[in-house]
Amino acid sequence: MTVGYYCHWVLFEHEGVFVHSSTDAVEDQDLLISGYLRVLDKDGETVVEYKPLEDTVDPSNMLCACKDSSSVVEWTQCPSDRSHHVVDQQQQSCETEWDMVNTVSFKRKPYANGEGTSYHTHEKNCWAFSFTAADLRTVTVKTEGWTHLIFCLKDDTTLPTIHFHQGGCKEFMDCLQRCVHLTECPRDKTTFLVSCHNKTLSQSFENLLDDSNYGLVHKLKKDPYVATLGGFSKVTNYIFDAFRGPELEQREMPAEEEVAADILGEIIPGLEINQLEEPGFEVITRVDLGSRPEVQRGEPLSLADWLKYQDKEGRVRKVPELKERIFKGGLCHVVRREAWKFLLGYYTWNSTSEERKSLQRRKTDEYFRMKLQWKSVSEEQERRNSRLRDYKSLIEKDVNRTDRTNKFYEGLENPGLILLHDILMTYCMYDFDLGYVQGMSDLLSPILYVMENEVDAFWCFVNFMDEMHENFEEKMQGMRTQLIQLSTLLRLLDLAFWNYLEAQDSGYLYFCFRWLLIRFKRELHFQDVLRLWEVMWTGLPCQNFHLLVCCAILDSEKQKIMDRHYGFNEILKHINELSMKLDIEEILHKSEAICLQIKNCKDLPCSVSEILGLKAACDKSTLELSDYGILTPPLHTSGELVSNGHGQLSETSSNGYKVAFIS
Amino acid sequence: MASKSSLLKVILLGDGGVGKSSLMNRYVTNKFDTHLFHTIGVEFLNKDLEVDGHMVTMQIWDTAGQERFRSLRTPFYRGSDCCLLTFSVDDSQSFHNLGNWKKEFIYYADVKEPESFPFVVLGNKVDVTERQVSSEEAKQWCLENGNYSYYETSAKDSTNVASAFEEAVRRVLAMEERGEHLIPTDTVNLHRKPRSGASCC
Numbered sequence: 078m079t080v081g082y083y084c085h086w087v088l089f090e091h092e093g094v095f096v097h098s099s100t101d102a103v104e105d106q107d108l109l110i111s112g113y114l115r116v117l118d119k120d121g122e123t124v125v126e127y128k129p130l131e132d133t134v135d136p137s138n139m140l141c142a143c144k145d146s147s148s149v150v151e152w153t154q155c156p157s158d159r160s161h162h163v164v165d166q167q168q169q170s171c172e173t174e175w176d177m178v179n180t181v182s183f184k185r186k187p188y189a190n191g192e193g194t195s196y197h198t199h200e201k202n203c204w205a206f207s208f209t210a211a212d213l214r215t216v217t218v219k220t221e222g223w224t225h226l227i228f229c230l231k232d233d234t235t236l237p238t239i240h241f242h243q244g245g246c247k248e249f250m251d252c253l254q255r256c257v258h259l260t261e262c263p264r265d266k267t268t269f270l271v272s273c274h275n276k277t278l279s280q281s282f283e284n285l286l287d288d289s290n291y292g293l294v295h296k297l298k299k300d301p302y303v304a305t306l307g308g309f310s311k312v313t314n315y316i317f318d319a320f321r322g323p324e325l326e327q328r329e330m331p332a333e334e335e336v337a338a339d340i341l342g343e344i345i346p347g348l349e350i351n352q353l354e355e356p357g358f359e360v361i362t363r364v365d366l367g368s369r370p371e372v373q374r375g376e377p378l379s380l381a382d383w384l385k386y387q388d389k390e391g392r393v394r395k396v397p398e399l400k401e402r403i404f405k406g407g408l409c410h411v412v413r414r415e416a417w418k419f420l421l422g423y424y425t426w427n428s429t430s431e432e433r434k435s436l437q438r439r440k441t442d443e444y445f446r447m448k449l450q451w452k453s454v455s456e457e458q459e460r461r462n463s464r465l466r467d468y469k470s471l472i473e474k475d476v477n478r479t480d481r482t483n484k485f486y487e488g489l490e491n492p493g494l495i496l497l498h499d500i501l502m503t504y505c506m507y508d509f510d511l512g513y514v515q516g517m518s519d520l521l522s523p524i525l526y527v528m529e530n531e532v533d534a535f536w537c538f539v540n541f542m543d544e545m546h547e548n549f550e551e552k553m554q555g556m557r558t559q560l561i562q563l564s565t566l567l568r569l570l571d572l573a574f575w576n577y578l579e580a581q582d583s584g585y586l587y588f589c590f591r592w593l594l595i596r597f598k599r600e601l602h603f604q605d606v607l608r609l610w611e612v613m614w615t616g617l618p619c620q621n622f623h624l625l626v627c628c629a630i631l632d633s634e635k636q637k638i639m640d641r642h643y644g645f646n647e648i649l650k651h652i653n654e655l656s657m658k659l660d661i662e663e664i665l666h667k668s669e670a671i672c673l674q675i676k677n678c679k680d681l682p683c684s685v686s687e688i689l690g691l692k693a694a695c696d697k698s699t700l701e702l703s704d705y706g707i708l709t710p711p712l713h714t715s716g717e718l719v720s721n722g723h724g725q726l727s728e729t730s731s732n733g734y735k736v737a738f739i740s
Numbered sequence: 741m742a743s744k745s746s747l748l749k750v751i752l753l754g755d756g757g758v759g760k761s762s763l764m765n766r767y768v769t770n771k772f773d774t775h776l777f778h779t780i781g782v783e784f785l786n787k788d789l790e791v792d793g794h795m796v797t798m799q800i801w802d803t804a805g806q807e808r809f810r811s812l813r814t815p816f817y818r819g820s821d822c823c824l825l826t827f828s829v830d831d832s833q834s835f836h837n838l839g840n841w842k843k844e845f846i847y848y849a850d851v852k853e854p855e856s857f858p859f860v861v862l863g864n865k866v867d868v869t870e871r872q873v874s875s876e877e878a879k880q881w882c883l884e885n886g887n888y889s890y891y892e893t894s895a896k897d898s899t900n901v902a903s904a905f906e907e908a909v910r911r912v913l914a915m916e917e918r919g920e921h922l923i924p925t926d927t928v929n930l931h932r933k934p935r936s937g938a939s940c941c
């Protein structure tokens with residue numbers, strides 16, 4: 078039986094897929110054959126196979142599934158949604174809208190005991206089938222309580238209907254879509270015509286999105302630029318690898334490939350980068366960015382200069398110019414306490430000193446009212462309020478582990494620590510839904526250090542948190558969005574480096590997580606954090622400037638990373654170890670230069686302009702799917718690509734990579 | 741079969757503040773830093789050591805304990821050879837959460853045979869006098885959950901730290917000797933339930 082080792086990519090696998098053995102019989106009497114459905118990549122060829130399990134269906138299992146309604150998820154087609162996506166459909170005719178509903182409506186009478194056991198393995202094997210995707214003519218998707226699929230091959234064979242009693246149909250279809258082109262049949266909405274698209278391209282998509290959660294459809298819909306470019310660059314990875322020679326193959330190839338795919342697997346479905354407008358369907362091979370201009374930075378704004386910007390009533394004038402100066406040089410420390418309140422939006426620029434005083438009075442009252450709320454919670458009450466208790470215990474733990482080498486927070490019983498604690502507790506009262514999440518103490522610490530005042534620090538923190546809120550929410554949407562945006566920018570700026578990262582399974586840039594979550598707070602010396610933040614808060618020279626700061630830092634490290642052939646782990650380690658070794662002025666120089674470079678670029682991809690807020694309206698001319706053809710596919714055959722990949726993989730001893738050895 | 745990898749991936753899991761980072765630092769750098777930040781993201785350190793004549797490089801992964809960061813930390817579970825479930829003896833909640841940590845690990849690490857996977861349990865901060873979890877309770881839990889080794893450690897005064905990490909290595913080596921662990925670590929295999937038979941129809 079064993080015919081040596083075959084290397085196959087398993088693109089999809091799902092158990093709990095059923096064939097009903099006697100389709101003509103009364104429904105209740107037909108026998109369910111449970112099996113697993115797989116999509117494999119065998120030397121570049123996509124193969125769909127279905128195999129019954131060794132054991133016959135265990136009815137008790139199915140009843141279990143019935144009872145636990147939450148765990149049984151079925152997908153139904155939702156044609157009413159279709160009209161919404163006319164544009165999308167034109168671009169991706171393969172797209173299907175699926176809506177997830179919880180159904181548990183499959184009811185099967187457990188068959189008589191003897192029946193199951195009398196069923197021989199031999200007989201069951203006759204239900205197994207396998208075909209290459211190229212031979213597939215149509216797939217029909219029907220939903221009646223659960224979803225079932227009918228495959229019809231080009232030679233007119235209709236395979237046994239397979240039933241997804243335990244979900245997985247959508248994932249299967251997603252996977253299939255990556256391998257072949259599906260077009261809805263004009264006469265029958267439930268049937269899809271299959272055609273094979275460009276092999277190399279589909280190969281690249283598979284690699285990009287080889288996690289079944291990943292949902293190409295979604296990704297394409299939400300950010301076609303990312304999806305397509307990512308796909309294409311994957312192709313170039315292989316060329317790149319081929320050039321790199323054999324030493325690459327010996328390196329460790331970690332299991333974490335899926336890692337970030339998992340993080341992002343969750344990311345993509347809910348992701349809404351371009352909430353307002355769907356960007357056009359862009360295919361960008363390489364944008365010529367032009368040279369990076371030199372930039373000059375200035376001196377920090379002195380107190381005398383700061384005061385010059387205020388009129389007699391205390392209104393701040395010439396705000397754009399002032400912001401420009403702050404952007405260019407930052408602030409002298411004495412100015413910070415006042416200026417930060419404006420930059421953070423606690424004070425409005427055109428308020429008078431009088432107005433600000435009264436605002437402060439009101440805000441002080443408000444603050445202490447909220448502070449009293451948690452202060453007056455009795456132990457008894459606390460015992461019954463687990464969320465408050467949890468927030469409190471986390472805050473206590475974290476306050477003791479935040480900037481303890483800073484004079485303001487060092488030692489025991491330092492008043493700075495108590496303030497940090499109290500403000501964070503009060504913030505929980507201000508926003509109980511969010512409460513306290515790790516990382517927030519890092520964001521507060523510099524603000525409190527500058528304000529040296531509990532109330533002002535609190536309100537400035539509130540404003541900063543408004544900006545950072547999404548990063549800390551349950552789904553960490555902000556982090557997801559930022560990682561994708563950063564990836565988009567990096568690809569534009571340095572495709573070769575991004576390709577390298579991709580090849581090291583690091584294209585998701587998870588190693589920038591800490592940078593983004595707390596805005597470089599842990600990466601820079603405390604004083605440099607103050608500088609960076611005030612520069613960022615000017616909102617200049619573009620939106621999401623902090624992402625360009627990431628690009629600038631990575632730009633300085635890329636050579637090292639690539640020359641030393643760092644892999645997944647080493648990249649993570651290298652980036653983590655940059656902490657406290659970065660030079661803020663150099664970074665700000667470079668970030669601004671990158672921004673100018675991008676602004677000077679004429680044919681900037683829409684998605685990039687949108688991230689940086691560069692153009693009000695984006696040219697929405699769209700390209701058809703066929704425009705993929707612009708790309709010249711690499712000379713490799715996909716078969717070579719695959720075996721190349723496998724050669725690498727089989728040599729490594731690391732864990733759980735996305736390859737199965739089937740014997 | 742395959743030549744044994746000398747790189748062992750060990751992951752520290754447990755509630756925020758139980759001392760995971762402190763344990764890792766104590767073990768790798770022999771320092772206890774009271775100014776340590778709480779962990780954001782994922783970090784790891786390598787340490788070379790010899791256990792019973794085997795040279796190994798232990799790669800110790802440390803993550804953030806807060807619930808919210810689950811989606812960031814769980815992807816790194818894959819490929820772990822051993823999991824150090826950590827609680828703090830002065831925090832009963834962290835002890836009660838051990839079961840959840842174990843579950844989370846097994847789920848995301850895609851452990852093939854949870855019953856035989858090497859877990860080691862660490863009760864940290866034994867230098868603290870106000871204990872909320874007794875040794876007996878902890879040992880009982882270990883016994884009931886799969887007969888795990890249990891170590892009472894202190895990252896602060898270094899008690900048992902090295903022994904605990906070495907035990908982790910021993911457990912992994914023992915697994916490999918029995919040959920049960922070879923598939924998940926030494927070859928690559930994605931299947932939850934490997935099956936045989938490639939050709940069909």
Ligand SMILES: Nc1nc2c(ncn2[C@@H]2O[C@H](COP(=O)(O)OP(=O)(O)OP(=O)(O)O)[C@@H](O)[C@H]2O)c(=O)[nH]1
Nearest residue numbers: 756757758759760761762778779805865894895896
């Ligand atoms: N007394 C005592 N304190 C300890 C010990 N180990 C750690 N601590 C302290 O406990 C606190 C938490 O330690 P960490 O190592 O940061 O805990 P962690 O598990 O890494 O926490 P997260 O990073 O938030 O998940 C710190 O203030 C440490 O100084 C110990 O053995 N004894």
Ligand SMILES: [Mg+2]
Nearest residue numbers: 760761778779
């Ligand atoms: Mg830690």
